[in-house]
Amino acid sequence: MDWLVVFVGIIILIFGFVVFIGSPYVPSQKRYIKQVFQELYPLNSKDLLVDIGSGDGIVLREAARLGASAVGFEINPILVLISRLLSRNHKKIEVRFADFWLSNLPSATTVIYIFSVTRDMKRIIVKLQAETNRLGKPLSVISYGSKFDGLKINKNIGAYHLYILEPAR
Numbered sequence: 756m757d758w759l760v761v762f763v764g765i766i767i768l769i770f771g772f773v774v775f776i777g778s779p780y781v782p783s784q785k786r787y788i789k790q791v792f793q794e795l796y797p798l799n800s801k802d803l804l805v806d807i808g809s810g811d812g813i814v815l816r817e818a819a820r821l822g823a824s825a826v827g828f829e830i831n832p833i834l835v836l837i838s839r840l841l842s843r844n845h846k847k848i849e850v851r852f853a854d855f856w857l858s859n860l861p862s863a864t865t866v867i868y869i870f871s872v873t874r875d876m877k878r879i880i881v882k883l884q885a886e887t888n889r890l891g892k893p894l895s896v897i898s899y900g901s902k903f904d905g906l907k908i909n910k911n912i913g914a915y916h917l918y919i920l921e922p923a924r
């Protein structure tokens with residue numbers, strides 16, 4: 756019985772501590788992701804999508820089904836294991852056990868998916884603009900729910916917003 760309490764306590768701690776460094780785990784809904792990858796940002800096999808905080812990998816798998824490559828950064832080790840297991844049949848998916856704040860985007864990145872809390876949006880756009888400058892090419896950013904203050908929205912579908920970041924000259 757004691758080991759069960761310890762085990763449940765560890766799981767709660769892992770999921771709980773994430774709240775201090777980013778968004779807690781809430782999965783995106785498959786039917787909306789499908790619509791977004793068709794109508795908001797038509798994804799194809801030339802794309803490399805990066806999900807910042809990839810959870811169970813549902814977004815990565817929808818991207819891979821459309822032929823795109825997909826990389827997820829995930830800080831919760833339990834979700835990393837689950838998403839790797841669920842995505843094991845998709846060769847174009849990579850899940851990195853990493854803190855997004857301390858990571859660089861892959862150089863082939865074309866589009867970034869974010870499902871985060873309003874609190875972190877300012878910090879996220881600073882990080883993504885720095886990465887856009889480093890890569891020296893435009894990047895598309897799909898944000899679910901939260902918006903970036905003062906940044907022009909390229910297109911909307913429901914609670915999904917598409918932004919295009921340009922590298923600074």
Ligand SMILES: C[S@@+](CC[C@H](N)C(=O)[O-])C[C@H]1O[C@@H](n2cnc3c(N)ncnc32)[C@H](O)[C@@H]1O
Pocket residue numbers: 773776777778779780781782783784806807808809810811812813814828829830831834853854855856869870871
């Ligand atoms: C709202 S969930 C979104 C999950 C997934 N993107 C989706 O749409 O289904 C946010 C995820 O970000 C992860 N996360 C939070 N802070 C992070 C960080 N600094 N680096 C990497 N992942 C982080 C959480 O563990 C959680 O799984």
